[in-house]
Amino acid sequence: MIIVGLTGGIGSGKTTVAKQFMALGIPVYIADDEAKKLMNRSKIIKRKLIQLFGEQAYINNKLNRPYLADKIFNNTSDLEKMNAIIHPIVATHFKKWVEKQKAPYVLKESAILFENDAYKNCDYIITVTAPKQLRIERLLKRDETSLEKIQAIMENQWNDNKKIEKSDFVIINKDLGETIHQVQLTHNKIVNFTQ
Ligand code: ATP
Numbered sequence: 293m294i295i296v297g298l299t300g301g302i303g304s305g306k307t308t309v310a311k312q313f314m315a316l317g318i319p320v321y322i323a324d325d326e327a328k329k330l331m332n333r334s335k336i337i338k339r340k341l342i343q344l345f346g347e348q349a350y351i352n353n354k355l356n357r358p359y360l361a362d363k364i365f366n367n368t369s370d371l372e373k374m375n376a377i378i379h380p381i382v383a384t385h386f387k388k389w390v391e392k393q394k395a396p397y398v399l400k401e402s403a404i405l406f407e408n409d410a411y412k413n414c415d416y417i418i419t420v421t422a423p424k425q426l427r428i429e430r431l432l433k434r435d436e437t438s439l440e441k442i443q444a445i446m447e448n449q450w451n452d453n454k455k456i457e458k459s460d461f462v463i464i465n466k467d468l469g470e471t472i473h474q475v476q477l478t479h480n481k482i483v484n485f486t487q
Pocket of ligand 1: 300301302303304305306307308309403430431434465466467468471
């Protein structure tokens with residue numbers, strides 16, 4: 293199966309673009325959502341996170357998100373340890389998911405496709421971009437967040453130029469109609485590659 297990575301900075305429009313691919317019949321794996329589900333479901337993750345962060349990591353069998361967010365905030369070492377627990381399990385889950393799909397290709401959406409090296413397992417990569425100011429406006433409208441929080445996340449992500457250099461396709465997500473058109477063109481090209 294051809295695996296196409298879909299990435300982009302926070303608020304660039306990955307999910308919006310992913311939905312357009314879904315409308316064309318392409319299965320999409322949203323890595324962040326699946327990781328969140330697995331953190332509640334997987335016994336191995338639960339055991340290891342409790343070993344790392346203590347019993348408070350879960351309350352009533354549910355991940356204690358605020359507690360964990362606090363633990364890893366500004367603690368790169370703990371963040372790396374947490375990722376080392378979660379990523380292999382998500383990777384296995386993704387592989388099994390891929391085996392079940394029937395389509396010319398599948399999409400894997402991840403905000404940190406480059407940052408965590410997952411791009412190396414993709415056949416093609418699409419990066420979604422939008423001007424920084426527009427991304428900030430969209431995020432302030434969508435989430436209960438602050439400019440400071442958005443900027444802190446942006447600083448931890450690769451900049452667009454670095455991502456674009458390593459990408460096969462770039463979708464500029466400003467006007468939605470134009471985005472949909474770019475999705476269709478990109479889809480056609482990928483389907484051609486797979487034939
Ligand atoms: P995150 O990095 O937080 O996962 P994302 O890259 O998946 O975000 P989206 O959730 O798709 O981004 O988009 C962010 C917000 O901007 C959403 O509220 C979405 O509806 C809006 N949005 C995205 N693209 C457009 C567009 N072309 N026109 C208008 N609004 C848009």
